[in-house]
Structures are given as C-alpha cells and as structure tokens.
Amino acid sequence: MTTWSAERIPLAVAPHPGEALDSWLERYAHRLRTHTVDFADFLGLSHASLRRMVRRLDDEEASLLRARTGVETERLREMTLERFDGSLVRIAATNRRLTAPAHWRVYGTTSRFCPACLADDGGRWQLHWRLGWTFACTRHRLLLLERCPACGKHPPVASGGNHRMLPRPEACRALTDRSGLGTRCGYPLTEAPAMRLVVDGEVLTAQEQVNAAIIAEHRSPAVLERAGELSHLGRRALRAIRTRPQQVPAVALDISDACGRIPHSPRQDGSSWEVHDAANVAIGTVLATIATDLEHPHCAEVFAWMCLSSEQESFGLREHPTRYLRNWTSAGPRVVRRILAASDPQLTLKARLRYGTATAEPAVPHLTEADITVRASKTPGMLWPSWTLRLLPPERPHQARIAGLRRACASLLLIPDGPAGHRTAARIMGNAQFRSSLEALLAFVDVDHLCTALVHYARLLDAHDVPIDYQRRRALFSDPAGELLLDESAHWLLCKELGNRQFQQVHLQRLRWQLRRLLLGAEPQSGNHAPAWTHRFTYRTHSGILAFLHQQARRNLDAHDLGDEPVTWEPPAHWLDALDLPQPHLDLPDERVRALLTAESAEHDVARQLGLTVHQLRLLMESRGLSAATRPHNKGTYPRPPRQGALVPERLRDLYERQGLQQLQIAELAGCSSAVVKTALKQAGIQRRPRRGAGELQRSVDPDWLRTEYHELGRTVADIARELGACDSNVAQLLDVFDVPRHPPGHSAPPPWQPSPFTDLGEVLSAPMQHISTRRGGSDWLRTALMVPGHRTRRSAALTLGIPRTSLNHRLKMLETAAGFEIFNHRKRPVVATERGQALLDEARNLFDLLDRQQPRGAR
Incomplete structure (x- = not known):
C-alpha cells in the first residue's frame, strides 16, 4: 500500500512514455475535471508558465511538482527540452526563451503532431515532436502535421486563457476570435488528414536514420x-x-x-x-x-x-573554388572536401595546389607564413632527385630542362595549404627565373599527376623532420662571391696521386661550383640548364675526388657550427609507402646499375640498356650516390701550386730548423696533414733531421724518472711516449730494460675519482654536483663552464679564454656527461644555459665563492 504525503494529490496520473510536460499537466487537469490554469494555481504554480516549464524546470518548480504529484525529479526533467539544449535546441539561460538552434530551426513552443498517435495515446503529445529534426511518424508511417486543418493555426498542447470551459483532450485548443470570450476551435485533431508515406521509402528511412544517428x-x-x-x-x-x-x-x-x-x-x-x-x-x-x-x-x-551556381557556369579558370566557400563551413569538413574536389577542373594550377583538390584529401588552406617558412627550411632549391623521378613520365625521350623543372617543383612545394603565391614561393627559395622554369615543368610533366604528387610531398615535409636547414645554407653559401674553405694543396696532392691534371684554375673553379652545389643541395646558379661540364662530372668522377669534396663540405659546415647536419640528405623511401604514386625506375637494383657503369661505358648506352633517358639516369645516380668507374691515368710530375702560410719555404725553414718544431706541430699551424709538411720540406730543399740513433733514447732517459712517472704517478706508456716524442713500443722496451714493473691488466690511467673540494663548506650538494666534484678535473670543468655564457659561440669563447676550441669542447662534453643532462643550449646565439644547466651553474658559482673565501690569500 502506497504512503501518500500530506502535500500529494490523492489522485495520480502517470506520464506516458516520451510525453511532454505540458501535455501531462493538461491530462492531469482533465482527469481532475478542471482547467490547466486552475490546476497550476492549485499546485502552487500560479506565476509559472507551462511554456517555460516544458523547456526547462527550475529547482523550485521541480521540487513542487515532485511533492504534489509523486513523480521523481529525473522523470520530470526528461519531459522537458533541457537535455537537448545546446545541440538540437537553444534555451536562453535567463528567461528560458527558445532561440535559433544551429540546424533545423523551431523558434516557439508549438509542436508538430501525428493524429494517429493522439488517437492511440488518448491525446498525449510526444516531446520529440517539438524538435526540428522530427518530421515523420515511423510508427504510423505518416508525415507530421503542423497546423489544424480547420483553423489553420498551430494547435496548443495545453489550454490557456481566462475561460473556464473544459476542452476535450483530442480537440484543437486554438482561439478562433479576439473578442476575449475564449472561443476554441474544437476540431478533433485525431481525425486530421495526414500524408501517408511509402513503407521503406526515402522519407521514412531518413527519419529512422535521424532518430538513430x-x-x-x-x-x-x-x-x-x-x-x-x-x-x-x-x-x-x-x-x-x-x-x-x-x-x-x-x-x-x-x-x-x-x-x-x-x-x-x-x-x-x-x-x-x-x-x-x-x-x-x-x-x-x-x-x-x-x-x-x-x-x-x-x-x-x-x-x-x-x-x-551562376559562378560555376562561367568560362575560364578561377583562383578559388568558390567565392562563398566560407558559407559551406557549417556543412562540415566532408562536404567542404567534396566541394573542393568537384571544383578541381575549374581551377588554376596554383589554386589546385593550394587547396589540394587533385588529392583524396582536399582542404581549405590553414597554414600561416611562419609554417611555410619552416617548410622552406626543409626544402632545397631544387627538388630531390628521387622525388623528381616520380614526376617524370618514362615515355618522354627529351627532358633537357631538368634543372628548371626541379627548381619549379621546389618553389611550388610552398603553395599547398598556405597563403604563399608562386612569386613569394620563388623568392623564398631563391629561384629567380620561375616563369621559364614553370614552362619547362609543364612541358614535360602531366599536370594532374603534378598537382597530386606535390601536395603529397608538401604534407610529408610538414609531418616529418629534415636533418638539414636548407634556408640557413642558402643564406651562408648561395653568394657566388662568398668564401668557401677548399684545401688546394690537398687537392693537388690527390690529383698527383691519381695521375690526372685537373688541378688548374679552371678545375678549381669547377670544384668550388660542385662544393657549393653539395652544400646547397641545388645548383648555385639559376636557370633551366646546368653547365655542360657538370654532366660529365655527374656521370664519371673518381671516388677519391668525391670523397675529397665531401670532406671539404664537412669542413665548411663545421666552420659555421653545422657539424650536426649531414652533408647531403635524401628523403627515405618509406615516406612514400602510403602514397598511390607511380615508381618509375626505383626498383632497379644498385648491383645492376653499378655493373653497367664501367670505365668504357658511355652515358647514352647505359641509359638505353636500363630503359631510361639520360636525365633520368643522372637523377638515379645522384639519388643513390653512384658514379661510373674512371679510366686509369699515368702518374707524373706536374706543376704545383704556390705554398701559403706556414708552408712558405722561408717560414717553413724558420719553424723547422731554427725553432726546432716537429712536423706534426707545423702541420697543426698550417692546417694540413704531416704528409703535406713532409712534401713541402722536400720541395723547399730543407734537410730533414735524422732519426734517433740506436740506443739514443735509452741514453737520454733517466731510469729513476721513468720509474716515478710510470709506476708511482700511474702514467700510461702512450702518455710518456708523447712527451718523449717516441713510439709506444720504444717506451715499452725501456720499461723492460730498466726493470720497471708493468701495470696490472686493465690499467689505463689513474682513477678519475677524488675527494670533493666542497665537502668542508657545510653546503648540501645536489646529486649532479656531488658526482661532478668527485671526478678528477671536475672543478676545472665547472670553472670553464662559468665563463662560457654570454659568448656568441663556443669558438669565440675559446678565443677569449685562450684555450683551443677542441679543449673547450672536451671540457664541456665531459661536464655534461658527468651531469647527465645538457647544460648549454648550443643551438642559440649567444650561448645560453638550459634551465637545469643554469641551476647547476648558480650552485657552482656559490660554492666557488665560499671555497675562495676559506682559502688563504696566497693560495688563491
């Protein structure tokens, strides 16, 4: 037996599944033989509006209804539109007014209705009839009605006004006059004619999808x-x-x-x-x-x-898919992509690239100028040869303007998904002759294939990291008048060793041209054609010359603090695994190509045997680092270039004879190898000092000194040999002659650990500082590191401190290894410490101040 509270109405009316709140209150009032207005007054809702309540209940209204009717608050709120707020309807927070929703719009509290549902459910009105997305009744296969067929008005769900007539549940409650008498229409809505829909037709299917999705x-x-x-x-x-x-x-x-x-x-x-x-x-x-x-x-x-639209019926190519593309954004990205794809035949080349309309994923440009600048830093001035091969059609026999084609592709790579036009892109890439390069590109490459491939290439570059900053290299090495480091003496010796005569001034100019091309990843001069001699160089060059060029390129990169970048780089093949692009000539094995590149092979013959054009063969060889074998040369004596710096005969004689420097020391001053110094001594007619005679090393070394240095101080044989200027094996023999006991197996140097100098300061050391301070030389590493911040580069810091750059780099490397983290951000100018590094340096500065104040004045 149910317990009824004192506030609860003795007669209960349960809400129907899916029924709206005002419909339930109307049925409740009709069950009590009263009017809805009187029923609301009886409930204590005399100042409440059913129209606002069916949208959202406030806490007071929900609490009162629950106490008076016994219906739980959750069930009451399910009969309102509150759960659809923000998605299918919009309800104002202050006055609970219905505003325009995002999609199909229903502004008021009127409700559509199904006459068959009203007849079956006793005049109960469903809540979902108020949603703009509900247009058909899948239960009775009828199109919902909007208005009463008799009065032509939207029939109210609940009867309002100041009349006291009790309407029938199925009757239209709309007022038919303005006299104030409260005359109602009274038409039986259950008998209203509705459009019957076809079973499994398009309308019912669409309504079922809308209901579910x-x-x-x-x-x-x-x-x-x-x-x-x-x-x-x-x-x-x-x-x-x-x-x-x-x-x-x-x-x-x-x-x-x-x-x-x-x-x-x-x-x-x-x-x-x-x-x-x-x-x-x-x-x-x-x-x-x-x-x-x-x-x-x-x-x-x-x-x-x-x-x-009328715009699409006009002739001529356009720069944009549609002038009203923004109006389509509310339709979602899938529709926008279809709009872009449908407009592809009507767009210019630049627009097709910018919007990616030729691909399966067209998109509205969303990148900024900064994003395009980052992409430019990942792209050389000429497209990589492996990517260029994917663009060239294999059936074209003549592709002479291959350099211009590659330049145009590199410039066009900056257009997809960004704001840059072709002129801006060409200026960023340093390709001045873009118009003629573009003509060269369009003359040989299918435009549809080009638009598809370049957009994919650009998006791949945005998604991956490239180990070379090409934008910085263009700033450093593009100027033809700029200086390049090139060891001409080493080149002359290499040519002499190979037996060729390519060491004249013209050959040096060409060598600098190739060196600049290696650094830039593109030819240093603009235009559609490379110099004729470069084709011979690309096809057949001795491996020693190629290695020499690579070494000189590395020297130039190290001189500009680019030692972490490779000399050359090619995008890995797996980047293109997911792309549906043709792969012409990429499946040729290296062994087959290398077997054809003999000393007697001609370029055209090799290309014909592989089914390639000559330009495709050159691209293939460049992408794989291949070169044809060279013919042997007869060695001979050739003119040598004049010596410079420390290798000038008078300067060399002074260093070697008067100052007594060793050949290795002179090589360090001259920036060359000891073999070059040996050759320079011979060419200058300087008599080399004789080797040590038999027993001379043994007579010049004191046995007690050797025993002290090796056995007591723990120095290694190699360390002592460097001091004596002798071989390691000779010093090892002296140990046996003087009966000096050898170090036990595994001994290489004195142990690197030592007591921390900061132990007696009374300070709690951090874990990195405790580890560094107990390493031998750790204090010196810290003092050196304190003087580095503020210098533009580590090289300038070494010059200021008066120590070799290699020594400075070694100390910093040992310090960072001992600390276990990076102390300086060497990629920024000037050199600054990292966050953890700055904390370590501040701790070291404080400890050294305390240590210096404790030491006697004379010991500082």
Missing part, C-alpha cells in the same frame, strides 16, 4: 558534424527548388511529391519553400541524405545540383 546521440561531436551536413545541404536543396524549379532532378521531384509539394506551382498559402515545416524539413533532409550517401545512385547528381 542524431536525436539519440545528439551530444557526440561526430553527430553534430553529421547534423551540420544534413541541415546545410537540406537548406541548399530547398533554396534550389525555390529559385530554379525547372532544374530540379527527378529524384527530388519524387520526394517532393511524396511529401505533398509541387516545385513548379506556388504554395497555396503563399509561404516560402524555406519555411521549416515538416514537409520542407522532410524534403531537405532526404535530399541531403542522398547527397552524402556515396553509394546512392543519385548521389553525384543531387550534390552537383545543390552546388550549382
């Missing part, structure tokens, strides 16, 4: 995107029916006829085709569903009809 999951971001598609395309369809009734597709005519609409005749009530009644929403939703169902047979036809 939008209304049931209305909070999901994917559902909101889908709702935007259907709503936007549906409105476009209704607008097209109104403005161009003669161009309506047959499938749209059939759907309009099924919903009781005739596009070619005006509406009898004079309303627009864009009025959001049930019939219009049904037509628009069904047509939008067809346009977004790629498997529907009329999908392409309906979508093209929706997108048709």
Whole structure:
C-alpha cells in the first residue's frame, strides 16, 4: 500500500512514455475535471508558465511538482527540452526563451503532431515532436502535421486563457476570435488528414536514420558534424527548388511529391519553400541524405545540383573554388572536401595546389607564413632527385630542362595549404627565373599527376623532420662571391696521386661550383640548364675526388657550427609507402646499375640498356650516390701550386730548423696533414733531421724518472711516449730494460675519482654536483663552464679564454656527461644555459665563492 504525503494529490496520473510536460499537466487537469490554469494555481504554480516549464524546470518548480504529484525529479526533467539544449535546441539561460538552434530551426513552443498517435495515446503529445529534426511518424508511417486543418493555426498542447470551459483532450485548443470570450476551435485533431508515406521509402528511412544517428546521440561531436551536413545541404536543396524549379532532378521531384509539394506551382498559402515545416524539413533532409550517401545512385547528381551556381557556369579558370566557400563551413569538413574536389577542373594550377583538390584529401588552406617558412627550411632549391623521378613520365625521350623543372617543383612545394603565391614561393627559395622554369615543368610533366604528387610531398615535409636547414645554407653559401674553405694543396696532392691534371684554375673553379652545389643541395646558379661540364662530372668522377669534396663540405659546415647536419640528405623511401604514386625506375637494383657503369661505358648506352633517358639516369645516380668507374691515368710530375702560410719555404725553414718544431706541430699551424709538411720540406730543399740513433733514447732517459712517472704517478706508456716524442713500443722496451714493473691488466690511467673540494663548506650538494666534484678535473670543468655564457659561440669563447676550441669542447662534453643532462643550449646565439644547466651553474658559482673565501690569500 502506497504512503501518500500530506502535500500529494490523492489522485495520480502517470506520464506516458516520451510525453511532454505540458501535455501531462493538461491530462492531469482533465482527469481532475478542471482547467490547466486552475490546476497550476492549485499546485502552487500560479506565476509559472507551462511554456517555460516544458523547456526547462527550475529547482523550485521541480521540487513542487515532485511533492504534489509523486513523480521523481529525473522523470520530470526528461519531459522537458533541457537535455537537448545546446545541440538540437537553444534555451536562453535567463528567461528560458527558445532561440535559433544551429540546424533545423523551431523558434516557439508549438509542436508538430501525428493524429494517429493522439488517437492511440488518448491525446498525449510526444516531446520529440517539438524538435526540428522530427518530421515523420515511423510508427504510423505518416508525415507530421503542423497546423489544424480547420483553423489553420498551430494547435496548443495545453489550454490557456481566462475561460473556464473544459476542452476535450483530442480537440484543437486554438482561439478562433479576439473578442476575449475564449472561443476554441474544437476540431478533433485525431481525425486530421495526414500524408501517408511509402513503407521503406526515402522519407521514412531518413527519419529512422535521424532518430538513430542524431536525436539519440545528439551530444557526440561526430553527430553534430553529421547534423551540420544534413541541415546545410537540406537548406541548399530547398533554396534550389525555390529559385530554379525547372532544374530540379527527378529524384527530388519524387520526394517532393511524396511529401505533398509541387516545385513548379506556388504554395497555396503563399509561404516560402524555406519555411521549416515538416514537409520542407522532410524534403531537405532526404535530399541531403542522398547527397552524402556515396553509394546512392543519385548521389553525384543531387550534390552537383545543390552546388550549382551562376559562378560555376562561367568560362575560364578561377583562383578559388568558390567565392562563398566560407558559407559551406557549417556543412562540415566532408562536404567542404567534396566541394573542393568537384571544383578541381575549374581551377588554376596554383589554386589546385593550394587547396589540394587533385588529392583524396582536399582542404581549405590553414597554414600561416611562419609554417611555410619552416617548410622552406626543409626544402632545397631544387627538388630531390628521387622525388623528381616520380614526376617524370618514362615515355618522354627529351627532358633537357631538368634543372628548371626541379627548381619549379621546389618553389611550388610552398603553395599547398598556405597563403604563399608562386612569386613569394620563388623568392623564398631563391629561384629567380620561375616563369621559364614553370614552362619547362609543364612541358614535360602531366599536370594532374603534378598537382597530386606535390601536395603529397608538401604534407610529408610538414609531418616529418629534415636533418638539414636548407634556408640557413642558402643564406651562408648561395653568394657566388662568398668564401668557401677548399684545401688546394690537398687537392693537388690527390690529383698527383691519381695521375690526372685537373688541378688548374679552371678545375678549381669547377670544384668550388660542385662544393657549393653539395652544400646547397641545388645548383648555385639559376636557370633551366646546368653547365655542360657538370654532366660529365655527374656521370664519371673518381671516388677519391668525391670523397675529397665531401670532406671539404664537412669542413665548411663545421666552420659555421653545422657539424650536426649531414652533408647531403635524401628523403627515405618509406615516406612514400602510403602514397598511390607511380615508381618509375626505383626498383632497379644498385648491383645492376653499378655493373653497367664501367670505365668504357658511355652515358647514352647505359641509359638505353636500363630503359631510361639520360636525365633520368643522372637523377638515379645522384639519388643513390653512384658514379661510373674512371679510366686509369699515368702518374707524373706536374706543376704545383704556390705554398701559403706556414708552408712558405722561408717560414717553413724558420719553424723547422731554427725553432726546432716537429712536423706534426707545423702541420697543426698550417692546417694540413704531416704528409703535406713532409712534401713541402722536400720541395723547399730543407734537410730533414735524422732519426734517433740506436740506443739514443735509452741514453737520454733517466731510469729513476721513468720509474716515478710510470709506476708511482700511474702514467700510461702512450702518455710518456708523447712527451718523449717516441713510439709506444720504444717506451715499452725501456720499461723492460730498466726493470720497471708493468701495470696490472686493465690499467689505463689513474682513477678519475677524488675527494670533493666542497665537502668542508657545510653546503648540501645536489646529486649532479656531488658526482661532478668527485671526478678528477671536475672543478676545472665547472670553472670553464662559468665563463662560457654570454659568448656568441663556443669558438669565440675559446678565443677569449685562450684555450683551443677542441679543449673547450672536451671540457664541456665531459661536464655534461658527468651531469647527465645538457647544460648549454648550443643551438642559440649567444650561448645560453638550459634551465637545469643554469641551476647547476648558480650552485657552482656559490660554492666557488665560499671555497675562495676559506682559502688563504696566497693560495688563491
């Protein structure tokens, strides 16, 4: 037996599943034989509005209804539109007014209705009839009604006004006069004629999809995107029916006829085709569903009809897919991509690249100038040879302007997804002759293939890291008058060793040209054609010359603090695994190509045997680092270049004879190898000092000194040999001669650990500081590191401190290894400490100040 509270009404009326709040209150009042207004006064809701309550209940209203009717608060709130707020409806926070929702719009509290549902449920009104997305009853297969067929008004769900007549539940409660007498229409809504829909037809199918995919999951971001598609395309369809009734597709005519609409005749009530009644929403939703169902047979036809505009009927290519592309953003990214793809045949080359309309993933440009600058830093001035090979059609026999083609591709790579035009892109890449290069590109490459491949290339560069900063290299090495480090003496010796005569001034100029090309990843001069001699160099060059060029390029990079970058780089092949692009000539094995590149082979013959053009062969060899074998040369004596610096005969004689420097020391001063110094001594006619005689080393070394240095101080044989200027084996023999005990196995140097000098300071050391201070030499490393911040580079710091740069780098490396983290950010100018490094340096500075104050003045 149910316990009834004192506040609860003795008679209970349970809400119907899915019923709206005002419909339930109307039925409750009718059960009590009273009017809804009187029932609200009886409940204590005399100042409340049922229209606002059916949208959202406040806490006081929900508490009062629960106490008076016994219905739980959760059930009461389920009978309101509150759970759809922000997705399918919009309710103002202050006055609970309904504002325009994002999609199909229902502004007031009027409700559509199904007469068969009202008859079966005793006049109960469903809450979902108020949603703009509900246009059909799947239960009775009827199109929902908007108005009463007798009075033509939206029938109220609950009876209002100041009359005291008790209306029938199924009757229309709309007022029919303005006299204030409260005359009601009274038409039985259960008998209203409704449009019957075809079983399993397009309209019912669309309503079932909307119920399952939008209304049931209305909070999901994917559902909101889908709702935007259907709503936007549906409105476009209704607008097209109104403005161009003669161009309506047959499938749209059939759907309009099924919903009781005739596009070619005006509406009898004079309303627009864009009025959001049930019939219009049904037509628009069904047509939008067809346009977004790629498997529907009329999908392409309906979508093209929706997108048709006078702008697209004009002739000539355009720079933008549509002037009103922003108006399509509410339709979602899938629809925007289809709009872009559909406009591909009507766009210029630049627009096709910018929007990526030739690819499967077109997109509205979203990158900034800064993003394009980053992409430019990843791209050389000429497209990489492996990527260029994918663009060249294999059947074209002549592709002479291959340099211009590669330059144009590199410039066009900056256009996809960004704001840069072709002129800006060419200026950033340093390709001045872009127009002629573009003509060279379009003369040999299929435009559709080009637009597809370049967009993919650009997006790959945005998604991956490239180990070379090409923008910085262009700033450093593009100027032909700029200085390059090139060891001419080493080149002369190499040529002498190889037995060729390519050491004249013209050869040095060409060598600098190739060196600059190696550093830039592109030819240093602009234009569509490379110099003729470069083709011979690319095809056949001795491996020693190639290694020498690579070594000189590394010297130049190290001189500009680019030692962490490789000399050359080619995108890995696996980047293109997911792309559906042709792979011409990339499956040729290296062994087959190398077997054909003999000393007697001709370039044209090798290309013909591989089924390539000559230019394709050169690109293939460049991408794989291959070169044809060279013919042997007869060695001889050739003119040598003049010596410079420390190798000038007079300067060399002074260093070697008067100052007594060793050959290795002179080589360090001259920046060359000891072999070059040996050759320079011979060429200058300087008599080399004789080697040590037999027993001379043994007579010049004191046995007690050797025993002290080796056995007691723990020095190694190599360390002592460097001091004596002798070989390690000779010093090892002296140990046996003087009966000095050898170090035990595994001994290499004195142990690197020592007591920390900061132990007696009374300070708590951090873990990195405790580890560093107990390493031998750790204090010196810290003092050196304290003087580095503020210098522009480590090299300038070494010059200021008066120590070799290699020694400074060694100390910093040992310090960072002992600390276990990076102390300086060496990529910034000037050199600054990292966050953890700065904390360590501050601790070291404090400890050294305390240590210096404790030491006697004379010991500092």
